[in-house]
Amino acid sequence: MDTAASLVFWITILFTAASAVLVGTARKILHAAFALCLCFLGVAAIYVFLHADFLAAVQLIVYVGGILVLILFAVMFSSHSQETPGETPRGAFALGAGALAGAAVFLAFVLLVGRLSPPLEGQSAAYAAEAYRHTVSVTGKEEGLGHLLMGEYLLPFEVASIVILAALLGAVVIARKETR
Amino acid sequence: MGVLGISNPFAGGPDNLLTYLVLAAFLFAVGVFTVISRRNAVGILMGLELILNAAGVNFVAFARFHGHQLDGQVFALFIIVLAAAEAAVALALVLAVFQTRQDIEMQTVDELKR
Numbered sequence: 072m073d074t075a076a077s078l079v080f081w082i083t084i085l086f087t088a089a090s091a092v093l094v095g096t097a098r099k100i101l102h103a104a105f106a107l108c109l110c111f112l113g114v115a116a117i118y119v120f121l122h123a124d125f126l127a128a129v130q131l132i133v134y135v136g137g138i139l140v141l142i143l144f145a146v147m148f149s150s151h152s153q154e155t156p157g158e159t160p161r162g163a164f165a166l167g168a169g170a171l172a173g174a175a176v177f178l179a180f181v182l183l184v185g186r187l188s189p190p191l192e193g194q195s196a197a198y199a200a201e202a203y204r205h206t207v208s209v210t211g212k213e214e215g216l217g218h219l220l221m222g223e224y225l226l227p228f229e230v231a232s233i234v235i236l237a238a239l240l241g242a243v244v245i246a247r248k249e250t251r
Numbered sequence: 252m253g254v255l256g257i258s259n260p261f262a263g264g265p266d267n268l269l270t271y272l273v274l275a276a277f278l279f280a281v282g283v284f285t286v287i288s289r290r291n292a293v294g295i296l297m298g299l300e301l302i303l304n305a306a307g308v309n310f311v312a313f314a315r316f317h318g319h320q321l322d323g324q325v326f327a328l329f330i331i332v333l334a335a336a337e338a339a340v341a342l343a344l345v346l347a348v349f350q351t352r353q354d355i356e357m358q359t360v361d362e363l364k365r
Contacts, residue, residue: 076265077265080265084270084274087274087278088274088277088278088281091277091278091281091282091301092281094281094285094297094298094301095281095282095284095285095288095289095298100291100293100294103294103297104293104297107297107300107301110278110301110304111300111304114278114304114307114308117271117274117308118308118311120265121271121308121311121312121315122315122319123311123314123315123324123327125324126307126311126324126327126328126331129328129331130307130331133331133332133334133335134300134304134331134334137335137338138300138334138335138338141338141339141342142293142296142297142300142338142342144342145293145342145345145346146293148346148349149292149293149345149346149349149355161288161289161290165287165288165290166288168287168288169283169284169285169286169287169288170284170288172283172284172287173280173281173283173284173287174280176276176279176280176283177276177277177279177280180272180275180276180279180280181273181276184269184272184273184276212321215321216321216324216325216328219321219322219325220325220328224325227329231329231332231333234332234333234336235332235335235336238336238337238339238340239336239339241340241343242339242340242342242343243343245340245343245344245346245347246342246343246346246347248350
């Protein structure tokens with residue numbers, strides 16, 4: 072991996088982390104929604120770095136094109152029309168509790184990763200040798216993904232389609248205005 | 252051993268699994284912070300999306316560094332599918348609550364507790 076690619080990678084990482092922080096801390100809920108858009112874009116870029124091109128495309132289409140539009144719609148719909156969409160300031164207790172829980176979770180995960188670190192690093196080193204050949208030769212990943220979805224994971228795939236159907240119908244019924 | 256048992260976490264770059272794991276942990280932690288501290292129901296939903304994204308990054312990272320297997324990507328696909336379904340239902344609930352109360356502050360929606 073050359074220096075330019077490495078630089079782009081670190082910029083992507085910082086960009087994703089910074090926009091995630093903005094999602095949590097933005098004063099106005101609309102700004103948080105736009106920060107969430109940037110965060111989704113960053114995660115899609117990270118999927119590209121992980122050689123998951125198809126997943127990056129799905130991330131863009133479903134998250135940025137679907138979920139984010141839904142969220143923006145809900146933000147604009149559920150705010151009073153006079154003022155810009157915002158929310159009442161959060162109390163110090165809520166902020167403190169949230170920060171404490173977030174810091175505890177992060178510390179726990181990083182400690183866990185640190186505990187796993189020696190075997191993982193061995194794997195990464197072994198991988199690095201293999202990686203270069205792979206990056207050139209891995210083609211048809213999407214084909215493999217399709218075979219997995221239509222073969223080994225066929226049942227979960229079909230169940231997921233039923234779940235989506237049920238969720239969409241439920242959403243329509245819940246959000247519909249009562250006419251009677 | 253360096254910081255927190257990780258020997259030099261910044262040595263990695265794109266070819267190091269640890270980088271992705273730490274980033275995912277950070278996304279997860281920020282998501283937890285958002286879910287706990289936000290009062291707006293849509294804001295809480297944004298925190299949930301951050302948490303689901305963190306899980307997806309973890310799955311794909313482990314899949315890539317475990318011999319380029321694709322199973323992790325399939326799991327991440329299912330995460331995205333479930334996130335979409337969850338977002339649709341949750342936002343419908345938000346709209347329903349807003350229609351009845353003109354307000355989606357989670358602190359004040361406590362009819363069932365009275």
